[in-house]
């Protein structure tokens with residue numbers, strides 16, 4: 001019953017076919033087949049379980065995140081979104097188990113064990129619950145999670161189909177600022193756009209929207225829907241917010257992304273959520289003044305009629321191979337053409353983080369073991 005076989009056929013095989021097959025498939029709709037011309041998105045703006053509230057509260061004293069309870073809550077939100085007509089449910093960056101706002105050295109020393117233990121393992125019981133929720137609610141899921149592998153944690157995004165298939169799984173290429181003390185770098189090969197019956201979808205998280213290495217590569221693949229995830233956003237010009245957590249800045253990045261890609265761009269974060277047109281204009285917003293327990297999700301229905309026959313690239317476009325060559329050719333003569341250390345992949349071992357925590361002396365504010 002959950003994944004009807006007709007739907008299964010459509011979502012599990014047609015996605016790999018060309019747009020002609022998609023058009024044919026959608027011209028023979030059964031009662032259970034979604035209307036691929038109407039994509040309803042639900043952007044989660046509620047907070048994970050035990051995450052310090054309100055949005056800018058960074059007091060982690062006595063706080064312990066709870067992946068298990070957060071997955072249960074996430075599954076409830078997925079089911080509610082589906083009942084409300086959603087086809088895609090998007091979660092903010094590292095919503096599972098929660099973004100460690102204010103993560104300084106003392107936070108690492110105090111909370112890293114808890115954080116690693118509550119990071120999500122792909123294939124675990126919690127992971128399977130999320131896949132099952134996608135299947136039973138027949139929705140796409142765009143997850144933001146801290147992913148634990150045997151030796152490291154990553155800032156991960158995953159796109160899951162209504163059949164519970166993993167369509168895309170990526171790690172943030174270079175976690176930003178202090179994030180890089182905790183999480184390991186991802187790889188460029190995760191920057192992929194996926195064909196769905198609604199159009200071409202891609203994902204980036206937070207500060208990646210500022211980096212041409214990431215935005216250029218994504219926009220070159222001509223998305224029709226861009227799924228952007230940020231951790232949390234305070235209101236516009238909130239005097240208590242750091243510049244990096246003020247909605248002014250990050251929504252600007254999302255608007256520019258929308259203009260460059262032409263894709264309808266989803267801005268998902270705890271507190272602030274919006275849907276931005278391919279022209280960079282707001283279609284719908286809910287800012288942090290709307291309590292997220294009252295409206296845990298922002299809903300919006302997108303007319304995707306024009307998204308089906310989209311090319312996967314444009315050799316004559318602003319984001320194209322020709323433009324890439326132009327950048328390389330015009331590279332200023334005085335800057336050496338050498339690859340520096342910045343792009344070397346940084347891997348942070350969980351063991352090294354634990355050693356840092358073990359050697360930490362709070363009155364010194366330092367550890368006998370260096371931060372990795």
Ligand SMILES: *[C@@H]1O[C@H](CO)[C@@H](O)[C@H](O)[C@H]1NC(C)=O
Nearest residue numbers: 006024025026027028029030
């Ligand atoms: C829909 O597809 C089924 C199975 O291929 C076919 O038997 C049926 O005639 C089609 N219906 C329409 C309205 O095209």
Ligand SMILES: *[C@@H]1O[C@H](CO)[C@@H](O)[C@H](O)[C@H]1NC(C)=O
Nearest residue numbers: 052057058059060061062063
């Ligand atoms: C942080 O939270 C703890 C536990 O609730 C409380 O005792 C402490 O006063 C808080 N600290 C600040 C600076 O608010």
Ligand SMILES: *[C@@H]1O[C@H](CO)[C@@H](O)[C@H](O)[C@H]1NC(C)=O
Nearest residue numbers: 035038039040084085086301
């Ligand atoms: C799109 O889907 C939503 C959610 O099911 C529904 O409320 C809305 O009426 C639909 N829009 C159109 C134009 O069919």
Ligand SMILES: *[C@@H]1O[C@H](CO)[C@@H](O)[C@H](O)[C@H]1NC(C)=O
Nearest residue numbers: 068069071124125126127129
């Ligand atoms: C979550 O916790 C409950 C209660 O401790 C336990 O029964 C359940 O198996 C846990 N779920 C997962 C996915 O670990």
Ligand SMILES: *[C@@H]1O[C@H](CO)[C@@H](O)[C@H](O)[C@H]1NC(C)=O
Nearest residue numbers: 121122123148149150151152
């Ligand atoms: C991770 O650890 C598990 C259990 O110790 C082991 O079975 C698995 O092979 C390890 N995976 C990798 C990639 O090392």
Ligand SMILES: *[C@@H]1O[C@H](CO)[C@@H](O)[C@H](O)[C@H]1NC(C)=O
Nearest residue numbers: 235236285286287288289290
């Ligand atoms: C935030 O949302 C409230 C309620 O919708 C609205 O009155 C206010 O103007 C919004 N603030 C900004 C800066 O958009």
Ligand SMILES: *[C@@H]1O[C@H](CO)[C@@H](O)[C@H](O)[C@H]1NC(C)=O
Nearest residue numbers: 037038302303304305306307
């Ligand atoms: C959806 O967009 C198409 C053009 O792409 C338009 O022809 C159609 O009327 C729109 N549908 C609705 C319900 O607005």
Ligand SMILES: *[C@@H]1O[C@H](CO)[C@@H](O)[C@H](O)[C@H]1NC(C)=O
Nearest residue numbers: 359360361362363364365366
């Ligand atoms: C922490 O540092 C202080 C100040 O240097 C020192 O007095 C204390 O012994 C240290 N504590 C431990 C457990 O090393």
